[in-house]
């Protein structure tokens with residue numbers, strides 16, 4: 637029989653263990669609530685640094701959705717915008733998916749509705765519909781193949797040359813794909829992201845001229861992607877210095893860069909990850925005002941509320957989710973989907 641001393645020691649040890657779990661800071665409470673709920677916290681690269689740092693995984697929207705699908709967590713807390721949380725729900729339909737603020741939308745995803753796509757399809761009944769992942773579940777459900785910025789060219793090249801293609805919703809990514817493929821029967825929806833469209837070619841040219849040795853990392857949704865290629869074509873910036881990259885691709889490139897200055901043309905939240913990936917490099921935004929107000933609707937306070945109150949839950953009706961899943965899975969099978977935004 638065990639001596640009373642052993643019970644006392646066990647009791648004290650249990651108390652200490654409980655005490656050690658009493659959260660003392662915001663971060664402690666977030667992690668403890670996540671542990672209790674068996675939740676995984678996912679943060680997009682454009683989230684504020686506190687949220688990127690507390691998350692179990694930080695990355696681009698596609699990488700995070702794949703982590704969501706592979707995870708054995710009961711609850712997925714998606715710190716990003718609504719279409720991203722929907723994509724996680726499409727790929728992990730049996731899990732509870734929460735977003736700290738369901739009003740965190742996306743101007744690019746909102747630039748085409750399911751009704752508008754139905755009308756566009758009726759004008760081109762034989763066309764293949766290719767949608768960038770920045771779309772709602774309802775739009776994905778009307779899509780033949782989704783794409784990321786990494787495999788958009790390969791997705792379009794996989795479609796027989798005589799078939800018309802409807803490419804949506806981003807006009808800049810569409811222009812990039814048309815330029816690379818030379819495809820004339822590619823129709824482009826004229827949508828745009830207000831943040832990326834606000835990073836213009838004049839700013840890029842001025843920053844490139846002021847930093848003649850700097851590399852340029854450019855997201856293809858940027859209004860300046862065309863300008864970046866033009867600058868390279870004119871020899872104003874050596875072509876090897878211009879890299880058109882998804883956010884995941886930027887991180888890979890950052891890890892291979894060992895010094896100097898890199899000008900970054902995308903949402904400024906990306907700088908936090910890049911600077912952590914390669915501290916010896918001076919990463920500078922092309923436009924320091926390029927901040928997505930939707931991404932920044934996810935605050936540390938709302939993340940805590942989300943875990944305490946289990947809100948806001950993201951739901952996608954099963955029929956829409958099944959149709960959308962087919963389009964997303966085709967995307968994953970083609971080329972190197974790499975990362976999305």
Ligand code: SF4
Pocket residue numbers: 717741742743744745770829830831832903928929930931977
């Ligand atoms: S940066 Fe643009 S594309 Fe990305 S979530 Fe914000 S509005 Fe949407």
